[in-house]
Amino acid sequence: MRDIDIAEVAALSGVRASTLRFYEEKGLIASHGRRGLRRLFDSAVLDRLALIALGRASGFSLDEIARMFAPDGRPRIDRKMLSAKADELDRTIRRLNSMRDGLRHAAVCPAPSHMECPTFRRLLRVAAAGKISEPRKAKKAQRKRS
Amino acid sequence: MRDIDIAEVAALSGVRASTLRFYEEKGLIASHGRRGLRRLFDSAVLDRLALIALGRASGFSLDEIARMFAPDGRPRIDRKMLSAKADELDRTIRRLNSMRDGLRHAAVCPAPSHMECPTFRRLLRVAAAGKISEPRKAKKAQRKRS
DNA sequence: CTGCCAGTTCAAGTGAACTTGAGGTCAAGG
DNA sequence: CCTTGACCTCAAGTTCACTTGAACTGGCAG
Structure with a gap:
């Protein structure tokens, strides 16, 4: 559960920073806090991104994916x-x-x-x-x- | 090689008239003439549309498809x-x-x-x-x- | 002749999933 | 302390494949 910044998430996941911000705005991922302006993500975001990739690969739209692990946080997949x-x-x-x-x-x-x-x-x-x-x-x- | 109008092409192919006009504009199909304003298509356009459907289904973009049977007319597929x-x-x-x-x-x-x-x-x-x-x-x- | 209505044009809109640009901020290194 | 550069926000732009809307035209039924 270490904190990693957006650049590191991008490097580890292969997802661009702009996409990560976009995903956060859409509610697909959440940043845990900030250091100055900089978002801090929990390393669990990497699993989440893998899940998102899986969903996309399976033909789900981002909205559908968002609904999957929506209100509380952890993946409640139908x-x-x-x-x-x-x-x-x-x-x-x-x-x-x-x-x-x-x-x-x-x-x-x-x-x-x-x-x-x-x-x-x-x-x-x-x-x-x-x-x-x-x-x-x-x-x-x-x-x-x- | 009978002439058919856009509504008939739409009915026979399942492709909407607006899409047919769009395809014509893109150079994917060609109308043969007009009766008044109305486009007349050659019935061979139906084969062409099937070809386009095939291309789309196989993952080609419309531009790629256009390039396939481009300048002259008949399908020269690489x-x-x-x-x-x-x-x-x-x-x-x-x-x-x-x-x-x-x-x-x-x-x-x-x-x-x-x-x-x-x-x-x-x-x-x-x-x-x-x-x-x-x-x-x-x-x-x-x-x-x- | 008169209207209807399916056709026409052209521009703009849609939606998905991002990316890009302009202008701003701040932690860290020199 | 001051610059640097990575990150920030927000708005707008991009691509693809169409669709929609507004305004117009013309063949044909009555």
Whole structure:
């Protein structure tokens, strides 16, 4: 339970200071006090950030995550919600699987135009049908220069 | 190759008229002419829209998609890019799989607090490590009232 | 001919999740 | 003591993919 300052939290968690301030404003994390102006965080904030990362990765919005460990402080996670999210994730995974297979096929398909390939056309039907969740860009460590 | 108007395209594709205009402005689709003010689309636009849906579903941005069948018109899709995207999708799927398993576990885990559950803590590490692409909300047919 | 109404344009708004900029403060080092 | 630089606040900006609103147009039914 040592106090660490925002720069250290940023370094340890990989989350930028501006994001940490933003998260605090949203009520996702809390600073424990100040030294001068500087926020002091409890080292437990690192677990909290991991939890937030988990939530984001599982498709929860920040608001949903905030609601998860809301009023008191410690994570009170709704098991029903988790289950539902797992199911949703499952459906997404299934669709992404067909997408991947289709892309993989299209990449090697000998048909002169993709539009003439039956596999590609089937893929198109899948895509046109289930509107799919949007995976957007993977943003890995988008760490630009200092 | 019949001409169809925007309302019909919307009805057949499930894409809203405003989105179709937006896509046209972005150069993703093209209208073939006008009857009065009204756009006329070639029915081939439906294939194009399926292609766009496919691209979006696979994680391409609209700009990337636009570049795919850019200057001339017909889809000249870079097989290398497809392959790369398939790989990326594959990695995303793998991560989502652990997420789902972890969520599933957390939903039934008997530990008094999730933080005390080793499986949950492992999940946390996965989430904290790979920053994962964001699946965001599934938006299926988000057809609100008129 | 008259209106209707679905279409049109263009600008601005939305929402999520942050980032950036301007201007200010303060603990610590020289 | 005074400068420095990391941190602070608050507002505004950014990106993406659209949606909405206001004001307008024109084909077609009556």
